[in-house]
Amino acid sequence: MKILISNHSSIPLYEQIKNAMREAILSGDLKEDEKLPSIRAMAKELKVAILTVKKAYDALEAEGYLVSRQGLGSFVAPKNLELEREERQKELEAHLIKAVSIARQFDVSKTEMFELLDYIYESENNEQ
Amino acid sequence: MNNRIEIKKLTKHYETFFLDDVSFKVPKGYITGFIGPNGSGKTTTIKSILSLIHQYKGTILYNGQDICGENKSYVEDIGIVMDSTFLAKDWTIKNVERAMSVGYSNWDQHQFEDYLKVFEIDQTLKVKELSRGMNTKLMLAIAFSHQAKTLILDEPTSGLDPIIRDEFREILQAYVEDEEHTVLFSTHITQDLEAIADYIVFIQGGKIYFTGSVDDFLNRYVIVKAGLDEADTIEASAIIGSRQYHTRFEAMILREDLPKISDHWIVEKPTIDQIMVFHKRGNN
Numbered sequence: 001m002k003i004l005i006s007n008h009s010s011i012p013l014y015e016q017i018k019n020a021m022r023e024a025i026l027s028g029d030l031k032e033d034e035k036l037p038s039i040r041a042m043a044k045e046l047k048v049a050i051l052t053v054k055k056a057y058d059a060l061e062a063e064g065y066l067v068s069r070q071g072l073g074s075f076v077a078p079k080n081l082e083l084e085r086e087e088r089q090k091e092l093e094a095h096l097i098k099a100v101s102i103a104r105q106f107d108v109s110k111t112e113m114f115e116l117l118d119y120i121y122e123s124e125n126n127e128q
Numbered sequence: 129m130n131n132r133i134e135i136k137k138l139t140k141h142y143e144t145f146f147l148d149d150v151s152f153k154v155p156k157g158y159i160t161g162f163i164g165p166n167g168s169g170k171t172t173t174i175k176s177i178l179s180l181i182h183q184y185k186g187t188i189l190y191n192g193q194d195i196c197g198e199n200k201s202y203v204e205d206i207g208i209v210m211d212s213t214f215l216a217k218d219w220t221i222k223n224v225e226r227a228m229s230v231g232y233s234n235w236d237q238h239q240f241e242d243y244l245k246v247f248e249i250d251q252t253l254k255v256k257e258l259s260r261g262m263n264t265k266l267m268l269a270i271a272f273s274h275q276a277k278t279l280i281l282d283e284p285t286s287g288l289d290p291i292i293r294d295e296f297r298e299i300l301q302a303y304v305e306d307e308e309h310t311v312l313f314s315t316h317i318t319q320d321l322e323a324i325a326d327y328i329v330f331i332q333g334g335k336i337y338f339t340g341s342v343d344d345f346l347n348r349y350v351i352v353k354a355g356l357d358e359a360d361t362i363e364a365s366a367i368i369g370s371r372q373y374h375t376r377f378e379a380m381i382l383r384e385d386l387p388k389i390s391d392h393w394i395v396e397k398p399t400i401d402q403i404m405v406f407h408k409r410g411n412n
Contacts, residue, residue, distance in 0.1 A: 007323075040307065041305065048323065055343070
């Protein structure tokens with residue numbers, strides 16, 4: 001699992017940890033049912049406060065990525081395809097929103113955007 | 129029992145200084161930072177916890193037990209690291225070892241020797257020949273070798289270089305990893321706390337201003353900045369501390385008071401240092 005956090009980012013530390021772990025789960029780097037490091041071991045590893053890691057784990061559990069088993073620790077939750085799809089869709093939307101805002105900025109019309117999208121799909125098809 | 133130490137309404141009057149109704153908790157298994165300007169009462173509070181000061185009003189509980197009784201054996205459960213050593217300067221490390229083995233019923237000689245090796249402390253040296261960093265490590269080695277469940281650190285990292293401080297933070301994180309060991313860490317080097325502390329106790333002028341998680345502490349306040357012409361558009365009662373420069377006005381307010389500020393002011397999350405400075409500065 002790769003976790004890179006920055007003390008100088010405007011994103012809170014716990015959120016950075018949460019995002020990195022979620023990414024590791026979605027990408028399959030962390031496997032279903034895999035045991036995660038304890039909160040305290042992770043805090044020591046990342047050199048952050050215990051409560052910071054706890055907050056990240058709690059958030060991941062609330063969002064359905066982790067399950068904690070009393071006395072055993074935290075594990076990667078069984079794969080939830082719906083959740084994963086939803087997550088990817090959110091990501092896609094964010095990119096599209098950005099694309100649209102750039103389009104507006106430079107007066108690219110909706111029709112032109114659709115044409116562009118068609119073009120991208122077409123050229124990908126041709127390559128395959 | 130979730131609190132290692134609990135202080136209730138600790139009050140102590142000196143001629144020039146007093147502790148006023150000081151209450152806070154040190155949760156078991158976590159690192160709690162104890163911050164405040166010089167002379168704000170940190171050391172007096174710590175001395176009270178260690179029964180080095182007896183005459184006070186209020187209650188101090190250690191593992192739920194009132195410490196004011198005759199039995200002071202709880203002190204053996206506490207390791208102490210201070211900015212200057214409490215050991216005689218002319219002692220060799222061997223002398224230190226012998227003195228501690230008499231002083232602590234739980235003393236483990238082998239463990240001590242192991243820590244000396246880990247910390248690379250030369251056993252043939254005298255206490256006065258050790259560098260500051262080595263002295264701090266020696267005090268840690270002593271604390272760990274009498275099975276202390278609690279570490280109380282009074283300005284342990286002042287005067288230490290960044291490399292030793294980093295090592296020191298790692299040692300503390302490893303120490304609390306088992307959920308049992310507990311640290312109360314008084315320091316002016318607040319970057320150390322921003323990195324690893326879970327809870328903060330903020331004392332100023334003998335009064336407690338905040339106790340809670342570091343996150344809550346940092347999120348409680350914001351620093352706002354604007355041109356001098358706009359300085360008086362913010363109501364004075366919302367300002368915790370402020371300062372006027374030739375080019376701008378800066379103030380610290382509670383985050384919940386943000387709606388009282390016009391949109392285009394610059395808003396920043398403060399550091400622990402800034403929170404202390406603005407509190408001290410007040411609103412002039």
